[in-house]
Amino acid sequence: MKIYFAGNQVCMKRGLDTERFKRYFAANGWTEAETAESADAVIAVTCAFVSSYTATAVGMLEELKKQGKRLIVYGCLPDMAHDEFEKVFRGEFFSTKNPERIEEFFPEFTVKLCDVPDSFEPDISVMRSFDPYALNPVEVRNNVKSRKPAPILRISEGCNNSCSYCSHPMALGRLKSKPLEECVSDYLRILDCGHKRVTIHANDPASYGEDIGLSYPELLNALDKASDDESVKWSLNDVHPRYLLKYGAEIIRFIQKGRVVQIGIPLQSGSPEVLRRMNRVYDIEKVTEMLCRLRTEKPELVISTHLIAGFPCETEEDIELTADIFRKVKIDSAFIFRYSANKGTRAAGLTGQLSPADIAERQMLLAEKISAHGCRTEIFL
Numbered sequence: 618m619k620i621y622f623a624g625n626q627v628c629m630k631r632g633l634d635t636e637r638f639k640r641y642f643a644a645n646g647w648t649e650a651e652t653a654e655s656a657d658a659v660i661a662v663t664c665a666f667v668s669s670y671t672a673t674a675v676g677m678l679e680e681l682k683k684q685g686k687r688l689i690v691y692g693c694l695p696d697m698a699h700d701e702f703e704k705v706f707r708g709e710f711f712s713t714k715n716p717e718r719i720e721e722f723f724p725e726f727t728v729k730l731c732d733v734p735d736s737f738e739p740d741i742s743v744m745r746s747f748d749p750y751a752l753n754p755v756e757v758r759n760n761v762k763s764r765k766p767a768p769i770l771r772i773s774e775g776c777n778n779s780c781s782y783c784s785h786p787m788a789l790g791r792l793k794s795k796p797l798e799e800c801v802s803d804y805l806r807i808l809d810c811g812h813k814r815v816t817i818h819a820n821d822p823a824s825y826g827e828d829i830g831l832s833y834p835e836l837l838n839a840l841d842k843a844s845d846d847e848s849v850k851w852s853l854n855d856v857h858p859r860y861l862l863k864y865g866a867e868i869i870r871f872i873q874k875g876r877v878v879q880i881g882i883p884l885q886s887g888s889p890e891v892l893r894r895m896n897r898v899y900d901i902e903k904v905t906e907m908l909c910r911l912r913t914e915k916p917e918l919v920i921s922t923h924l925i926a927g928f929p930c931e932t933e934e935d936i937e938l939t940a941d942i943f944r945k946v947k948i949d950s951a952f953i954f955r956y957s958a959n960k961g962t963r964a965a966g967l968t969g970q971l972s973p974a975d976i977a978e979r980q981m982l983l984a985e986k987i988s989a990h991g992c993r994t995e996i997f998l
Contacts, residue, residue, distance in 0.1 A: 618646070618647045618648075618657045618658075619647065619648050619649065619650035619655060619656045619657050619658075620639075620642045620647050620648075620649060620650060620656060620657070620658050620659075620660065621649070621650040621651075621652065621653045621655070621656035621658070621659045621660070621686075622635050622638070622639065622649075622659075622660050622661075622662060622740065622742070622743055623653060623659060623660070623661045623662070623677060623681060623743065624661070624662040624663075624664075624677075624692075624740075624742065624743020624744065625662075625663060625664055625670065625673040625674045625676075625677045625743075626664060626670060626673065626744060627662050627663065627664040627692060627743050627744055628664060628666070628744075629739050629744070629769065629818065630771065630774075630818070630819075630820065631662050631664065631691075631692055631693075631713070631743065631744075632739025632740050632741065632743060632744045633735065633736045633737075633738075633739045633740075633769060633771055634662070634691070634713075634716055634736075635660075635662050635739070635740040635743045636736035636738060636739055636740040637716075637730070637733055637734075637735060637736045638660065638691075638716075638719065638730075639740065640733050640736070641719070641726075641728065641730050641733045644728040644732070644733060645723070645726040645727065645728050653681060653684045653686060654684055654686075656686055657686070657687065658686065658687040658688075658689065659681055659684065659686050659687065659688050659689070660689050660690075660691055661674075661677060661678060661681055661688060661689070661690045661691065661692075662691050662692045662743045663677070663678075663690060663691065663692035663693060663694035663695075664692060664693055664694070665692075665693045665694045665697035665698040665701075665784070665788075665959075666693070666697075666785075666957075667954070667955070667957035667959065668957050668958075668959070669957075669998055671694065671697075671698045671701055674692075674694045674698075675694075675698075675701055675702070675704075675705050678690065678702075678705050678706050679705055682705075682706070687709075688706075688708055688709070689708070689709045689710065689711070689719075689722055690702075690706060690708070690709070690710035690711075691710065691711055691712075691713070691716070691719070692713060692788075693713055693785070693787075693788035693789075695710050695712060695788075696712055696713070696714075696787045696788035697784045697785070697787050697788045697959070697961075698960065700960070709722055712788065713774075713788050713789055714775075714788065714789065714790040716730065717729075717730050717731065734803065734806065735771055735795075735803055737768040737769050737770060737771075737803065737806070737807050738768060738769070739769065767812070767814040767815060767816045767852060768807045768810070768812045768814070768815055768816065769815075769816045769818045770800065770803055770804050770807060770815050770816065770817050770818065770840075771795070771803075771818055771819060772794065772795055772800050772817060772818070772819050772822055772825050772836060773792060773793060773794040773795060773819040773820070773821070773822065773824070773825050774789060774790075774792075774793045774819065774820060775789045775790045775791050775792045775793045775820060775821075776789055776791075776792060776820045776821040776824070777791055777792045777821065777824055777827065778821060778824075778857065778897075779896055780885075780895055780896055780897055781894065781895050781896040781962060781963040781964040781967070782895060782925065782928065782956065782957075782959065782962055782963075782964035783959075783962065784959040784960070784961055784962050785820065787961060789820055791828070792821065792824055792827060792828050793828065794825050794826050794827070794828050794829050794831070796829070797826075797829075797831060797835070797836060797839055800836060800839070800840070801839055801840065801843050804840050804843055804844075805843055805844065808844055808846065808849060813846075813848050813849050813850065814849075814850050814851075814852070814878075815849065815850070815851055815852070816851075816852040816854055817837075817840075817851055817852065817853055817854065818854045818855070819854075819855070820855075821855065821857060822853070822854060822855055822856065823853075823855075823856045823857055823860030823861070823863075823864060824857070824860065832864075833860065833864055833867075834864050834867035837851075837867065837868075837871060841871070841874075841876060847875065849876070850875075850876065850877075850878045851871070851876050851877050851878065851879075852877075852878065852879035852880070852881075852919075853868070853877055853879070853880045853881065854881045855881050855883055855923075856868070856880060856881065856882055857883065858882055858883070858884060858897070858899045858901075858904045859897075859898065859899040861882055861904060861907055861908075862899060862900075862903055862904060862907060865907050865910070868880070868911075869910065869911065869914055872911060872914050872915045872918060873914055873915070877918070878917075878918065878919060879918070879919040879920075879921070880911065880918065880919070880920055880921075881920075881921045881922065881923075882904075882908065882920065882921075882922050883922060883923040884901070884904070884922045884923070884924060884939075884942065885897060885923060885924060885925050886901075886924065886925065886928065886931075886935065886938075886939055887901055887905075887935075887938040887939035887940070887941060887942045888901075888931070888934075888935035888936075888938040888939060889901055889938075890930075890935065891928050891930075891931055891935050894928065894929065894930065894964070894967060895925075895928065895964070896963070901942075905942050905945055905946060908920065908942075908946045908948070909945065909946045912946055912947055919949050919950075920946075920947070920948050920949055921948070921949055921950045921951065921952070922948055922950075922951050922952070923951070923952045923953075923954065924939065924951055924952070924953045924954070924983060924987075925953075925954050925955075925956050926953055926954070926955055926956065926976060926979040926980035926982075926983045927955055927956040927971050927975060927976025927977075927979045927980060928956045928964070929956070929964060929967040929968065929969040929970050929971065930967070930968070930969030931956075931971065931979060933979075933982070936979060936982055936983050936986065937986070939983060939986075939987075940983065940986035940987050940989075940990070943986075943987040943990040943991075943992050944990050947990075947991065947992075948987075948990075948992050949992065949993065950992060950993040950994070950995065951987055951992050951993070951994050951995070952994075952995045952997060953980055953983055953984055953994055953995065953996055953997065954980075954997045955976050955977065955980050955997065955998055956971070956976055958970060980996065981996075984996060
């Protein structure tokens with residue numbers, strides 16, 4: 618029997634899921650088909666991060682249905698864009714909240730998903746567009762995703778934040794931390810393969826442990842103690858600014874030690890008013906000061922961020938406030954996303970929604986201003 622996986626520019630975490638699913642099928646005697654046409658079953662891995670990705674996912678499902686194969690849908694589309702999903706598909710699907718539900722569709726399998734360790738190398742194929750002729754944003758994102766990432770240590774799923782623009786909680790649910798011993802075991806498995814660079818990753822990594830009586834610094838300490846190999850380096854992905862303030866001293870200790878060589882801090886905006894409307898509760902001035910401390914401690918530290926352009930009521934003055942952070946502290950790279958009024962989010966109901974043309978203009982203006990301060994920018998539509 619053969620299985621085929623299709624994807625529409627999904628995120629790193631869904632790429633990890635896909636790689637694990639592939640090993641799950643292999644453990645149960647299935648092989649991977651090269652095309653959907655040659656498969657006995659197809660699993661479509663979907664993304665609905667913004668409206669353009671939702672449209673691509675819907676188009677992918679419409680094309681896959683034409684193959685007449687057994688089609689099972691996985692990913693964020695069913696929960697984040699339920700209406701659009703139901704218009705094109707009424708078949709088998711399962712959610713990112715419960716990946717183990719894949720077992721319900723293959724009850725004859727003797728090896729369970731829980732018997733297959735988490736992957737640390739994502740499946741790159743589903744992180745590219747299903748449509749080989751797709752234009753932006755897929756081409757832009759493919760350019761990033763085609764770079765093979767460092768091995769990834771996934772430490773949790775879900776998110777306890779409530780950013781007004783984000784629809785991820787609909788698909789991911791609340792924080793669910795991996796047990797500490799499982800994180801350490803996965804980490805040592807990566808090192809046993811000879812890797813010297815590890816990306817510590819999750820939807821909201823720095824909230825690790827809040828649901829199991831632990832903390833992010835406790836995790837980092839446990840990983841550090843698990844191996845005394847000083848040549849092993851870490852990338853800390855998506856450290857929420859409020860946790861940067863909360864755990865700044867501990868993070869700086871690992872920077873000083875030479876363990877942390879890269880850190881991603883998703884600022885989203887430098888405007889206090891925009892952050893308030895985003896429901897991102899932190900003092901941006903204190904965050905900027907902490908970033909300056911990180912840069913001072915280790916000038917060669919790689920710092921990256923995410924930004925959203927065109928949020929409701931955003932003004933050019935707000936953009937100037939964001940750009941001013943880049944004047945104060947050297948940030949190496951920024952991923953700039955256009956605001957998308959995702960259904961079901963509080964931000965979609967805010968007054969002051971900007972037109973698509975204005976959002977695009979704000980995005981380009983922001984990219985121009987921060988590039989002037991030496992920051993490399995990646996534009997996402």
